[in-house]
Amino acid sequence: MLPESAERKKILSHATSAVARFYDQLRDTAIMPEISTAAVRARLKELDFETTVSADEAIDEAMRLLVQGGLLSAHPRYFGLFNPTPTFMGVIADLLVSTVNPQLAAHNHHPAATEVEEHLVRYLAGLCGFDPAAAAGSFTSGGSEANATAVLLALTRKFPALRAGGMRALAKQPVFYVSAETHHSFVKIAHMCGLGRDAVHVVETDPDLKLSPAALERAIAADHAAGQEPFLVAATAGTTSAGIIDPLPELAELCAREGLHFHVDAAWGGGAVFSERLRRHLDGIERADTITIDAHKWLSVPIGTGVILTRSGAGLHETFSVDTPYIPRSEERSTDYLHAGIQWTRRFAGLRLFLTLLTAGRAGYAAMVERQSALGDLLRQELRARGWRIVNNTPLPVVCFTDPALDSRPPDQRATALESLARQLQEQNNCWISVTRLRGEPVLRACFTSYLAGEEDVRGLIKGVEE
């Protein structure tokens, strides 16, 4: 399993050449898959592991499947679903971490790696306006796990009987609130927590698609009257479809008044806290009890890097700690992540963000999110100038738009027309945008997810759309 030293260097050099070539050729590579699923299956049939290939051949095989066998979401003209071009130092971090393979379940297994992640958690917490000394949290596999952590924590704090007795120990059905624009991970989370999917109460949005505090207040009162027990509100700072930021100060106020856990899902939009200019759009986030930030979205590190932040350490330990005779307890005042989150064996995912921050700094991220937001503004302006209608209202770089000429057609026909436009862009212009629905209406959606995108890419997109 381990080649000898000279051979190791040769293989590494082959792999690093492949990585360097990937970045060199990225702009000129097709975004759409070039190998069909049928061809992938046929190839896999040949690979039965009874014969072997050289390491170089294996690397080439993998790169071919990776680059040509699926959507190339790392491409600068992938205006898609928050899947970024990974930062180069994030890529390097993966190689280093995989090599040493530290275990982050318990502090005493790897104090340095655990301390790096705690340092990052406190840093991000500080940027969000939490007191870094009091805040806690952990890296997660992504936003879904971070949101699940928040719901479990809120449940455990609100219903102490649940820890031992489960849902059946509770007299009333716990329910929580989202909007129709909230990420659907909460549906799975309600199922996984044993709450049941009906425990997710969808609150009306206002005309700008923001969760309405007035409608929320009415829903809470109605649920109390019906004998249910509200425990959490999940606001979103940067919704998945339209980049909408819910009215965080008003929702924080309402949660404080009603004694509800206030969670802010800033999986993508949380990147804005790095910019002094954009941070104000997230005002009120500092009043959250818990915050989700996905470093693998706007912060552009490789996939598998989410973060859950909690205002204080209280609750995490009650929720996740267990007695483990085979894992020695660490000294006090250090975090054993196995007792503070869902995962057990943990990868040192935080190094991806650490190395990117060490080299780019806060200013590097600020410049990145500001540049992408400016590109969003430019796209909106150019589309409007050409008669397209922008249908979402956000300072973040997600642009949802439609052609007013389609207004007279029925929704199904509109959807077909927009889908075929998106497909043509993908096939003929090497630009990837998607179709989503807002207020039930089909619209085109373009999001700036790659830090490599520039004005020439906005022009390329406009040109394709006009054609």
Ligand SMILES: *Cc1c(COP(=O)(O)O)cnc(C)c1O
């Ligand atoms: C992407 C996203 C999630 C889910 O995060 P994963 O990293 O995909 O698990 C949750 N909430 C929002 C707002 C998102 O955009």
